[in-house]
Amino acid sequence: MTSISASEGCEKGLAPGHFAPETAYLDTASAGLPPAEAVTAITSALTAASRGTATVGGYFEAAADARARFARLVGVAPGRVAISASAAVHTGLIAQSLPAGSEVLVADGDFASLVNPFHVRPDLRVRTVPLERLADGVRPGTALVAVSAVQSADGRLADLDRIAAAARAHGARTLVDASQSAGWLPLDAGAYDFTLVVGYKWLLAPKGTSFLVVPEDLGGLTPVFAGWVAGEDPWGSCYGQVTRLADCARRFDETPAFFSYVGARHSLALVEELGVERIGRHDVALADRFRAGLADLGRTPVPAPGSAIVAVPGLGTAAGRLAAAGVRVSSRAGGLRAAFHLYNTAADVDRLLEVIAGT
Structure with a gap:
């Protein structure tokens, strides 16, 4: 891989020909900007659909290509990747597959799509501890540890190595939500039992794209959402019972959101x-x-060294004023949250600081 200094690309962004933001867009933690190629592909696909010239096979080819590309990015075989439209669907699949009485360990304030599917099952025991104590919180009888690699609200990084080691030591499985890290933080999905990622943030895909990495043995998951696309032969599984599910993670697929995967x-x-x-x-x-x-400026952000997300407590109300000044950030948990990605520049950062200084 070509080496790059920490400052290289900060003046113009890494891919200036692929993006044309009209604001200082610093809100990738909410949604990433799709590149021009994705926009063109979706527009062409919609035009073809409106003219009756599109083929369903083309949509599934796009989904298969997106699956393979994602698999390469996270270091696993495509057969270990299921596709869907949201993180909550993937988490719900895992939650519904746990035996009654299972203990699930989660971090305080983690994203609802990761934790709530476990809470809505009254026969599961969900235990919550501070993020920094998650590894120490694993105990005999813990069935699953579920955590975001990077916290949505404030950008803090989980100590995934310690968490995974503690889980293994106690016979627990791990579920890592890398939605706020995949695309800027290297990820070895094979180091965990389950890894999920939504595509519409740092991977720059349209909303409606989501990926779940499962173990090679499929992790004991029950394919509770299985429809015809989950069949080993999807086109032969359109009617009646699906007599043979796919032998790989595709048995956990939802029908892909066609145009989203065309762009993805x-x-x-x-x-x-x-x-x-x-x-x-x-x-x-x-x-x-x-x-x-x-x-x-005398402001102290939430400590999150090494993170692309910066949260500033007490500044959440400034998000509206920043938007009026052409700077897009978000307000989360009372703080201002800024997220920096490949299309951002040093000028974007300086503009953000300039507006904050005037508030």
Whole structure:
């Protein structure tokens, strides 16, 4: 992979020809910007659909390509990846597969789509501890540890190595939600039992794309959502009972959101081309520039070293004023949340700091 310094690309972004934001868009933690190639592909697909010239086979080809590209990004075989439209569907699949009475360990304040599917099953025991004590909180009888690799609200990084080691030591499985990290933070999905990622944030895909990595033995999951696409021969499984489910993770697929996956293959191709490590260095350099600027303003962000997400407590109400000034951030848990990605530049950071200084 081509090496890159921490500052390289910060003036123009890593892929200036692929994006044309009209604001200082610093809200990838809410939704990423799709690249031009994805927009063109979706527009063409919609035009073909409106003219009656589209083929369903083409949509499934796009979904298969997106699955394969995602698998390469996270270091697993495509046969271990199921596709869906949301993180909650994937988590719900795992939640519904746990035996009654199972204990699930989660972190305080983690994202609802990750934790709530366990809470809605009254016969599961959900235990919550602070993120920094998650590894220490695993105990005999814990069945599953579910955690976001990077916290949505404030950008804190989970110590996944310690958590995974503690889970293994107690015979528990791990579920890692990498939705706020995949695309800028290198990920070895094979190090965990289950890994889920929504595509519409740092992977730059349209909403309606989601990926779940399962173990090679399929993790004992019950395919509770299985429809015809889950069949080993989907086109031979359209009517009546599906007599043979796919032998791989495809048995857990939902029918893909056609146009979303048409775009996703191009978004993932760009992330592949640039490289996650390269993108991560760019993103974190910008986040560190923002942290340094905040210090100069006497502001203290939530400690999250190495993160591309920066949260500033007490500044959440400034999001509206920033939007009026052409700077897009978000307000989460009372704080201002800024998220830096490959299309952002040093000028975006400086504009954000300038507006904050005037509030």
